[in-house]
Amino acid sequence: xxxxxxxxxxxxxxxxxxxxxxxxxxxxxxxxxxxxxxxxxxxxxxxxxxxxxxxxxxxxxxxxxxxxxxxxxxxxxxxxxxxxxxxxxxxxxxxxxxxxxxxxxxxxxxxxxxxxxxxxxxxxxxxxxxxxxxxxxxxxxxxxxxxxxxxxxxxxxxxxxxxxxxxxxxxxxxxxxxxxxxxxxxxxxxxxxxxxxxxxxxxxxxxxxxxxxxxxxxxxxxxxxxxxxxxxxxxxxxxxxxxxxxxxxxxxxxxxxxxxxxxxxxxxxxxxxxxxxxxxxxxxxxxxxxxxxxxxxxxxxxxxxxxxxxxxxxxxxxxxxxxxxxxxxxxxxxxxxxxxxxxxxxxxxxxxxxxxxxxxxxxxxxxxxxxxxxxxxxxxxxxxxxxxxxxxxxxxxxxxxxxxxxxxxxxxxxxxxxx
Amino acid sequence: xxxxxxxxxxxxxxxxxxxxxxxxxxxxxxxxxxxxxxxxxxxxxxxxxxxxxxxxxxxxxxxxxxxxxxxxxxxxxxxxxxxxxxxxxxxxxxxxxxxxxxxxxxxxxxxxxxxxxxxxxxxxxxxxxxxxxxxxxxxxxxxxxxxxxxxxxxxxxxxxxxxxxxxxxxxxxxxxxxxxxxxxxxxxxxxxxxxxxxxxxxxxxxxxxxxxxxxxxxxxxxxxxxxxxxxxxxxxxxxxxxxxxxxxxxxxxxxxxxxxxxxxxxxxxxxxxxxxxxxxxxxxxxxxxxxxxxxxxxxxxxxxxxxxxxxxxxxxxxxxxxxxxxxxxxxxxxxxxxxxxxxxxxxxxxxxxxxxxxxxxxxxxxxxxxxxxxxxxxxxxxxxxxxxxxxxxxxxxxxxxxxxxxxxxxxxxxxxxxx
Numbered sequence: 001x002x003x004x005x006x007x008x009x010x011x012x013x014x015x016x017x018x019x020x021x022x023x024x025x026x027x028x029x030x031x032x033x034x035x036x037x038x039x040x041x042x043x044x045x046x047x048x049x050x051x052x053x054x055x056x057x058x059x060x061x062x063x064x065x066x067x068x069x070x071x072x073x074x075x076x077x078x079x080x081x082x083x084x085x086x087x088x089x090x091x092x093x094x095x096x097x098x099x100x101x102x103x104x105x106x107x108x109x110x111x112x113x114x115x116x117x118x119x120x121x122x123x124x125x126x127x128x129x130x131x132x133x134x135x136x137x138x139x140x141x142x143x144x145x146x147x148x149x150x151x152x153x154x155x156x157x158x159x160x161x162x163x164x165x166x167x168x169x170x171x172x173x174x175x176x177x178x179x180x181x182x183x184x185x186x187x188x189x190x191x192x193x194x195x196x197x198x199x200x201x202x203x204x205x206x207x208x209x210x211x212x213x214x215x216x217x218x219x220x221x222x223x224x225x226x227x228x229x230x231x232x233x234x235x236x237x238x239x240x241x242x243x244x245x246x247x248x249x250x251x252x253x254x255x256x257x258x259x260x261x262x263x264x265x266x267x268x269x270x271x272x273x274x275x276x277x278x279x280x281x282x283x284x285x286x287x288x289x290x291x292x293x294x295x296x297x298x299x300x301x302x303x304x305x306x307x308x309x310x311x312x313x314x315x316x317x318x319x320x321x322x323x324x325x326x327x328x329x330x331x332x333x334x335x336x337x338x339x340x341x342x343x344x345x346x347x348x349x350x351x352x353x354x355x356x357x358x359x360x361x362x363x364x365x366x367x368x369x370x371x372x373x374x375x376x377x378x379x380x381x382x383x384x385x386x387x388x389x390x391x392x393x394x395x396x397x398x399x400x401x402x403x404x405x406x407x408x409x410x411x412x413x414x415x416x417x418x419x
Numbered sequence: 420x421x422x423x424x425x426x427x428x429x430x431x432x433x434x435x436x437x438x439x440x441x442x443x444x445x446x447x448x449x450x451x452x453x454x455x456x457x458x459x460x461x462x463x464x465x466x467x468x469x470x471x472x473x474x475x476x477x478x479x480x481x482x483x484x485x486x487x488x489x490x491x492x493x494x495x496x497x498x499x500x501x502x503x504x505x506x507x508x509x510x511x512x513x514x515x516x517x518x519x520x521x522x523x524x525x526x527x528x529x530x531x532x533x534x535x536x537x538x539x540x541x542x543x544x545x546x547x548x549x550x551x552x553x554x555x556x557x558x559x560x561x562x563x564x565x566x567x568x569x570x571x572x573x574x575x576x577x578x579x580x581x582x583x584x585x586x587x588x589x590x591x592x593x594x595x596x597x598x599x600x601x602x603x604x605x606x607x608x609x610x611x612x613x614x615x616x617x618x619x620x621x622x623x624x625x626x627x628x629x630x631x632x633x634x635x636x637x638x639x640x641x642x643x644x645x646x647x648x649x650x651x652x653x654x655x656x657x658x659x660x661x662x663x664x665x666x667x668x669x670x671x672x673x674x675x676x677x678x679x680x681x682x683x684x685x686x687x688x689x690x691x692x693x694x695x696x697x698x699x700x701x702x703x704x705x706x707x708x709x710x711x712x713x714x715x716x717x718x719x720x721x722x723x724x725x726x727x728x729x730x731x732x733x734x735x736x737x738x739x740x741x742x743x744x745x746x747x748x749x750x751x752x753x754x755x756x757x758x759x760x761x762x763x764x765x766x767x768x769x770x771x772x773x774x775x776x777x778x779x780x781x782x783x784x785x786x787x788x789x790x791x792x793x794x795x796x797x798x799x800x801x802x803x804x805x806x807x808x809x810x811x812x813x814x815x816x817x818x819x820x821x822x823x824x825x826x827x828x829x830x831x832x833x834x835x836x837x838x
Contacts, residue, residue, distance in 0.1 A: 027470040037456030051446040051669045081500060082699045089694040093512060097559060116535065139693040140516060250470045253699040274558040275508040280501045280672040280699065
């Protein structure tokens with residue numbers, strides 16, 4: 001006999017399922033990064049004193065490691081600081097301020113035109129999507145065009161039509177593998193079509209490969225190399241690829257990568273040379289020692305999977321038990337990434353989050369996965385099961401399901417009494 | 420009998436005196452930051468797991484340490500990543516994109532106006548100054564107005580006249596202590612006058628307190644608290660203070676600070692929350708262990724002084740020996756900081772740098788200390804004596820002096836033969 005919402009509420013829990021943060025046990029997997037930091041020393045294999053200024057594009061060995069991970073030449077990889085989000089923000093800010101190289105005007109870029117002039121700049125935003133992507137657009141005054149998501153990626157007929165009729169479109173957010181938060185794996189066909197679509201010369205795919213190594217099943221899914229696809233389609237500068245070791249090693253203290261065409265990398269490093277004296281190379285050196293090759297990284301990701309897969313399974317099981325027969329309620333079973341999307345009947349997402357909050361569960365605000373935080377159907381909830389313990393996740397999933405059911409019950413009672 | 424330029428050239432040296440980089444021996448002073456990294460662990464004294472995301476304004480204990488160093492409340496300090504240069508760049512970029520709170524419109528900011536709209540934005544740039552400041556302005560399309568420097572800071576009559584007649588002025592670069600590269604210590608009177616000058620409501624002093632702890636003599640010079648001075652003058656939001664531990668501990672892997680009014684700090688953290696998941700708190704934790712208080716930092720700076728003061732003295736002595744009787748040649752004897760300014764007769768700086776390069780000495784390009792790299796008199800050279808060894812510095816100073824003399828001799832010969 002399952003609990004009722006009121007019984008759940010009386011447990012007086014305090015659980016946070018709002019953000020995709022790794023659990024302490026996951027961070028413990030990289031204890032050696034801290035415990036053996038001294039052994040990494042300060043001299044890179046190539047003889048760079050990692051303590052001093054310089055190497056704005058990152059330690060050469062770390063660029064080479066990024067190249068191995070991302071399948072591109074090391075010269076096309078920048079190894080940066082602790083946050084790929086800031087690379088995305090800065091890429092968009094640089095584009096607004098300075099423009100980007102336009103890829104159809106021959107071997108050499110013309111004078112790039114700042115995206116902020118004229119005023120209207122638009123981005124294609126597959127929804128539901130990543131709230132922090134949308135927050136960057138909102139902050140920089142970029143108009144957001146919601147793009148419907150399908151199981152294998154965004155609706156590209158829609159994208160193509162938008163590109164044809166709206167000349168202000170300059171970019172598109174893409175999380176190609178285990179999309180945040182729908183878990184979609186973008187198909188090879190869609191990736192190739194995106195690379196080839198007619199678009200402005202300075203149109204850019206902001207390719208956030210956040211979950212490239214973050215599998216939840218034994219299958220290591222992968223999406224096609226977007227840089228190669230763009231080059232093949234005659235748009236070598238179209239994609240900016242972002243990746244990060246944050247959810248591999250230490251969430252707030254890892255290494256982020258940018259990979260792109262030689263021309264885009266030159267553009268990036270030119271801007272960055274103005275901005276900074278270079279990334280923290282000592283942290284890159286520590287990471288190189290801890291993760292000597294891709295196999296080491298994949299072995300580590302297996303250990304992450306062992307810790308978080310049961311949490312995802314617990315949510316699935318609990319939802320199946322409590323919500324399996326509820327009409328208009330569904331959720332996805334992602335094969336990777338950090339999120340589960342839960343769809344409740346239209347108009348019930350906000351109320352569910354409120355009821356959950358009253359029962360001590362902090363959820364991502366309803367609508368967060370949509371531009372400006374507005375879900376037109378008020379039906380999507382993003383569940384982040386990684387941070388709490390397995391027992392807590394099980395309880396929290398129960399609480400979420402009971403909150404959904406209570407919200408629907410309130411509506412039925414309201415309808416009966418004519419509220 | 421001193422060497423001749425030709426003899427010096429035959430030594431086939433390779434010496435770099437171009438950038439203000441710490442020497443390896445200076446970096447060795449902070450070996451414990453690397454060797455004892457494990458001992459710092461990952462839990463802050465206040466119980467924060469420094470491995471995870473969050474704390475965008477920095478670890479509370481690091482903000483408190485910054486507050487102790489800068490003499491302001493911890494709530495007014497942001498502890499950031501490894502580069503104060505990037506804080507300055509981002510502050511200017513944020514201002515261009517979003518505007519800054521305007522400080523005369525009451526307790527609450529009006530809607531800030533982006534500096535980039537309308538197009539013309541100007542900065543006051545004391546010269547000679549820091550080339551990287553000017554590069555930021557150039558990159559962001561900010562018009563630079565050169566301001567003459569005096570021994571105790573910029574010419575404020577000139578500044579006041581500019582502010583009165585040029586409404587596009589939005590900010591001013593300031594290196595108040597041991598100015599880069601003139602070594603000036605700005606007087607209390609000038610600091611107070613700058614705080615009080617009539618200017619636009621969104622006018623900002625970019626106060627780069629880069630050498631706050633970098634004394635070359637036994638006297639720990641200090642300039643007045645600019646935030647207090649601005650508040651006293653009724654312009655609480657006028658100054659953005661930047662500081663860094665880069666030349667205290669590890670050049671490329673230390674901690675940078677921003678300090679300002681509560682309103683500016685709120686503005687900054689609001690923008691930064693969009694951009695990043697927070698700074699590397701593990702590095703902040705390591706620093707807190709290595710530098711538990713201001714006294715520890717000051718003791719460390721004494722050890723830096725012991726290493727670099729002899730290098731500055733060697734330059735002084737060599738210049739005195741070789742250039743002491745040369746008309747129109749002068750240089751400063753800074754009481755702190757990282758640079759010596761050498762003034763050669765008008766029109767001789769570029770040629771001196773060329774001759775030095777031919778003799779294997781890499782100097783900062785002539786003109787680098789001026790907006791767009793153009794020294795109107797072609798007479799200023801920036802000497803950075805910290806990085807090479809003491810013997811190398813002595814040799815390099817000789818080479819520089821001999822290059823100056825050779826340049827002047829060439830001109831005399833040229834004049835005689837009518838070239």
